Amino acid sequence: MGEELLKIDDLSVYYISRESTSKAVNHVSLTINKGETLGLVGETGAGKTTIALSILRLLDSPPGKLVGGTIEYKGMDIYRLKKREMRQIRGFEISMIFQDPMTALNPVDTVGEQITEVIRLHRQCSRMEARKLAGDMMETVGIPRERYDEYPHQFSGGMIQRIVIAIALACSPELLLADEPTTALDVTIQAQVLDMMNDLKKKFGTSVLMITHDLGIIAEMCDRVAVIYAGEVVELGDLEAIFHHTAHPYTKGLFDSLPNAAGDSKRLQPIKGLMPDPANLPEGCKFCERCPYATQECESALPELREISPGHLVRCHHHSCFRKGEADHV
Ligand SMILES: Nc1ncnc2c1ncn2[C@@H]1O[C@H](COP(=O)(O)OP(=O)(O)OP(=O)(O)O)[C@@H](O)[C@H]1O
Numbered sequence: 001m002g003e004e005l006l007k008i009d010d011l012s013v014y015y016i017s018r019e020s021t022s023k024a025v026n027h028v029s030l031t032i033n034k035g036e037t038l039g040l041v042g043e044t045g046a047g048k049t050t051i052a053l054s055i056l057r058l059l060d061s062p063p064g065k066l067v068g069g070t071i072e073y074k075g076m077d078i079y080r081l082k083k084r085e086m087r088q089i090r091g092f093e094i095s096m097i098f099q100d101p102m103t104a105l106n107p108v109d110t111v112g113e114q115i116t117e118v119i120r121l122h123r124q125c126s127r128m129e130a131r132k133l134a135g136d137m138m139e140t141v142g143i144p145r146e147r148y149d150e151y152p153h154q155f156s157g158g159m160i161q162r163i164v165i166a167i168a169l170a171c172s173p174e175l176l177l178a179d180e181p182t183t184a185l186d187v188t189i190q191a192q193v194l195d196m197m198n199d200l201k202k203k204f205g206t207s208v209l210m211i212t213h214d215l216g217i218i219a220e221m222c223d224r225v226a227v228i229y230a231g232e233v234v235e236l237g238d239l240e241a242i243f244h245h246t247a248h249p250y251t252k253g254l255f256d257s258l259p260n261a262a263g264d265s266k267r268l269q270p271i272k273g274l275m276p277d278p279a280n281l282p283e284g285c286k287f288c289e290r291c292p293y294a295t296q297e298c299e300s301a302l303p304e305l306r307e308i309s310p311g312h313l314v315r316c317h318h319h320s321c322f323r324k325g326e327a328d329h330v
C-alpha cells in the first residue's frame, strides 16, 4: 500500500430543492494513494461526478449540499480550509478534466497562449521560456508547435482534449480528477488520448481519479476500481478482484452487458430495469429490484460493505452465491 493522498470518509451529498431531496451520494468511503489510479464506474446518475465535484468543493450549492462525512487531502480536511487555501489546492494540487474539452479553453485566445499562461502561473519562468515550454508540450501530445497561434475551433475535439489533458498534467498536480475525459471522442482518438494519459501519469507520478461508465477504460487505466450504484459503493477492489472475482451482482451485470472479446453478441445482456430515483431510494439494497439473486432480506435490510478478501469489499447479502461460476465473462 502506498502513501494515502486523498481520503473520503463516509461522504453523503444531497441535492435539496423545495420539492424533493435527491440523495446523490450516500456514505461513500474511498482512498487514493500516491501514484495510483482509482476508477469510479457506474451508470448515469450514480453520483460519480458529484463525488469529484465534492473533492474540489465545486458542488453547485444550493441545491448541492455535503450532508455528512469528510474529505481529507494530505491529512487536511478540505472543507475546513480557507477560500484562499482552497484556491491554491484547486490550481496547483488537484486539477479536473471535464467530459467536454471545449469548455476548458477560452475560444478567443490562441491555444499556445493559453498553455503559456498556465505554465506561467505554475512556474517561475520568463515569458520566452514559457512559450518554448508550451511548444514542447504541444509536441509531446502530438501537435506541431507551428500551430501555437491557432484558436481552439481550428483543432479537432481529440486534439483539444489532448491539449487540455497535457495542460492539466503539466501543472504537475498531485491528483487529477478525470471525468469521462474521452467520452466525447471517437474510438481511435479515445485510445490515443488514453495512451497519452498513461504515459504522462507515469512520467509525473500523478494520482488519478478516473470516472467512466466504460469497463474497458477501467481495465486499461486503473489500479483499483470502485463500482458505484445509486450513490453507494457496491464493490471495491483491485483489477484482479473486480474482473476475475466479481462479487456484486451489479458488477456482474455490467460485465454481462459488454460484448466479450470473442464478439459473441448473443451473450450481451443489458441489466433490466432502471436505477432507483435518488429522490426516492428503497430502504434495503438499492439494486434489489433489478437483481436476479434478491431475497426478502435484500428488500428489508441494506447490506453493509464487507471485506471478503484483503482489499476487496462488497455490499451484498448474497455475494457468495455466484462466485462459484466466477470469471465466466472473461
Ligand atoms: N445540480 C444538480 N441539481 C440537482 N440534482 C443534481 C444536480 N447534479 C446532479 N444531480 C443529481 O444527482 C444524481 C447524481 O448525478 P451525477 O452527475 O453525480 O451522476 P454521474 O454518475 O456523474 O452520472 P453521469 O454518468 O450521467 O455523468 C443524479 O440523480 C442527478 O440528477
Ligand code: NI
Pocket (backbone or CB within 6 Å): 048, 049, 050, 179
Ligand atoms: Ni458524471
